[in-house]
Amino acid sequence: MTARARQALPGDDVGGGLREFTFHSDDGWPLLAWIGEAGDVRLPPLVMLHAGGPDHHMLLPLAARLDQGRTIVLPDIRGYGRSHCADPARHRWSQYARDVVALIDHLGLRQVDLLGIGLGATIAMRAAIATPQRFRRMALISVEDIEDDADKEKEKAYLAAFASRVREQGIAAGWEPILAHFPPIVGRMVRDAIPRSDPASIAAAAAIGEDRSFRQPEELVALTTPTLIIPGIDSRHPRELAGKLARIMPTAELSSAAMTDEMQSEQDFADALAPEIARFLSA
Numbered sequence: 001m002t003a004r005a006r007q008a009l010p011g012d013d014v015g016g017g018l019r020e021f022t023f024h025s026d027d028g029w030p031l032l033a034w035i036g037e038a039g040d041v042r043l044p045p046l047v048m049l050h051a052g053g054p055d056h057h058m059l060l061p062l063a064a065r066l067d068q069g070r071t072i073v074l075p076d077i078r079g080y081g082r083s084h085c086a087d088p089a090r091h092r093w094s095q096y097a098r099d100v101v102a103l104i105d106h107l108g109l110r111q112v113d114l115l116g117i118g119l120g121a122t123i124a125m126r127a128a129i130a131t132p133q134r135f136r137r138m139a140l141i142s143v144e145d146i147e148d149d150a151d152k153e154k155e156k157a158y159l160a161a162f163a164s165r166v167r168e169q170g171i172a173a174g175w176e177p178i179l180a181h182f183p184p185i186v187g188r189m190v191r192d193a194i195p196r197s198d199p200a201s202i203a204a205a206a207a208i209g210e211d212r213s214f215r216q217p218e219e220l221v222a223l224t225t226p227t228l229i230i231p232g233i234d235s236r237h238p239r240e241l242a243g244k245l246a247r248i249m250p251t252a253e254l255s256s257a258a259m260t261d262e263m264q265s266e267q268d269f270a271d272a273l274a275p276e277i278a279r280f281l282s283a
């Protein structure tokens with residue numbers, strides 16, 4: 001870790017030896033992240049991006065399995081957890097990608113490894129395409145579907161309805177009809193984060209439905225960072241897409257590990273996926 005990174009750790013220790021800090025993105029917006037100091041500077045730092053709905057807490061058990069003496073950085077993505085952002089206009093894929101670059105710039109890091117799940121996986125892909133020199137290797141878990149025009153219109157309506165429920169009835173009411181269709185592990189992670197989340201920010205984050213991450217999977221041929229792809233298990237994170245991206249992306253590898261319905265806790269999630277991710281990132 002650089003001297004600048006060490007200076008960016010004010011405040012008390014958080015669980016697991018992590019320290020909280022604030023950084024500002026290129027639009028001046030303050031965001032929160034947590035960092036674990038490690039001694040082996042030969043290992044690249046690992047930035048871990050959580051899914052949409054939870055916050056960085058969902059990744060703490062996995063981070064503990066992956067630190068291996070390296071620096072771990074866990075941001076709350078804009079709008080989630082304690083990275084409050086209640087302005088819908090500030091929730092765009094390009095901005096999320098720039099937030100990641102602003103984070104590693106703030107820490108004085110030249111290049112990092114990157115891990116993302118769901119929403120975090122989409123942000124990771126956008127960041128790696130925009131600034132490939134900043135990312136050495138990448139692991140993507142449960143990649144979000146890339147909709148055609150008709151399905152995109154349905155997603156916009158789906159997220160607008162979610163935002164309305166959150167504004168009128170609260171975060172839990174916003175999520176309940178959605179979580180009924182997701183695996184138990186997803187529901188657990190989302191519900192765990194609700195007390196740490198800001199309703200106005202969660203509702204605003206649904207404005208990402210107005211933007212397009214990618215128009216078609218073939219755009220991912222531009223992603224040249226060596227990447228491990230771990231399949232998801234539901235219609236919004238289809239296994240078929242993981243396989244297709246592994247064939248399209250020039251340096252991608254499809255993982256033998258995958259999300260499963262047997263996962264009941266964040267520890268189950270970490271235990272199942274950490275060995276494959278550690279193997280890939282250690283190369």
